[in-house]
Amino acid sequence: MRTKTSLSLLFVALFSLSLFAGETEKNPVQPFGPMPDEVKAIVDKSCIGCHNTDSRNEDAKKELDFKKLDTLSKVKMIGTYKEISETLEKNEMPPKKFLEKYPDKALSDTEKKVLLNWAKKETKALVKAK
Structure with a gap:
């Protein structure tokens, strides 16, 4: 059970980071x-x-x-x-x-x-x- 929870949290964290990283590239700073x-x-x-x-x-x-x-x-x-x-x-x-x-x-x-x-x-x- 702990492993599933840990993996779920890790997945959510990685997904969030990937969204943030992609947003940075889509909206470059001038x-x-x-x-x-x-x-x-x-x-x-x-x-x-x-x-x-x-x-x-x-x-x-x-x-x-x-x-x-x-x-x-x-x-x-x-x-x-x-x-x-x-x-x-x-x-x-x-x-x-x-x-x-x-x-x-x-x-x-x-x-x-x-x-x-x-x-x-x-x-x-x-x-x-x-």
């Missing part, structure tokens, strides 16, 4: 605001070529797809902005091998700072949002 023009220009110049839905670079678009950024759940969006910040701080993007072929895609220190400030601002805004 980013703090539209991407500022200055940020968009930098992303268009150095990032979107690989990090978009139509890219042939499967790994890059799997890692980050700027075209789908505003469809992510709040939790995933926060993680994505934090990942953008960490990647920029480590100077990992654009990759050195890519820059050998396309040196014009390199980010200046000012551009990195703009992207970092934007990602950090978005993260803070999402964390504060209820």
